Amino acid sequence: MAPVTPSWPILVVLAAAVLAAVAATACGGATVAADDPLVGFWLGGGSADQMTMIQVGRSGSDYIVLADPDAPAGDAVKKGDSLVIESHAVTMALQPAGADELALTFSGEMFATPHSVVLRRVTRTRYADASVAQGIAVLRRGLAMWKAGGAETYPPADEVAADGLLAQMVRWPSNPFTGGPMGTGTGPGEYTYKLLDGGRKYALTGHLSDGRTVGD
Incomplete structure (x- = not known):
């Protein structure tokens, strides 16, 4: 059986215009990734029920972050080289950590100390x-x-x-x-x-x- 190429997940909670922009970002592949080290599909961690999954798209200057595997992670704000998502008592920060790697750091009231995991870029x-x-x-x-x-x-x-x-x-x-x-x-x-x-x-x-x- 020949491999099947996936479409960007369709989420009714996101506006159609934003979805189109994210799909265009995904289809851009290596060109977009080369311009922006945050954009792409990222995996980290262990087994399927413990794996951290992040996908980052961009529409103009706005970022769209979906997690585990396709739930909206929250409003993403660019701060320096990092992409920061604040949600309730948890803050997520994504930062380039080398070639095709991101450091994902969790902090906030729920964490005595910040917790980090390394994510690696993968194909769609x-x-x-x-x-x-x-x-x-x-x-x-x-x-x-x-x-x-x-x-x-x-x-x-x-x-x-x-x-x-x-x-x-x-x-x-x-x-x-x-x-x-x-x-x-x-x-x-x-x-x-x-x-x-x-x-x-x-x-x-x-x-x-x-x-x-x-x-x-």
Whole structure:
């Protein structure tokens, strides 16, 4: 199966004009990145459920920052070489840290001392594949919550969907290849889910850009 190139995730909470600007930034690829070391797709950390994911776009002098993997991070302000996002008791600062690297620093009331993680630039496709893996991790957390709530079995397939009960327990992941909600199927950004052992177990698989899978 040939690799699939993802579109920039579609978020209804962002204005259409801003989305168009971010998409244009993403399509600009290396040219934009060379002009602005902050713009691009960034990954850091460990496993899918612990990975830090940041994507930075620019519209004129305004920056758009989406995180883990496509939630608006807040208003971003350029301060010197850094991009700063202040939200409630947490301040996020992104600063170039070398060739194709960013230092992401968290500070504020929630942190006794600032906490930093190094992010590395990746392609849109790799970011999208990481988004699928993180989406599967989110669904697993939801399934664990379902069982912890006292259910004897895991939910049927029709409840493990964007319009099902599980979506009321977790922030439903997006399909980074289409921009819509992650849905069932075997195409890039989709997942397959089935009950095993009378519903006491399950198999959950996410499908990546090149036909590989994550999960069960």
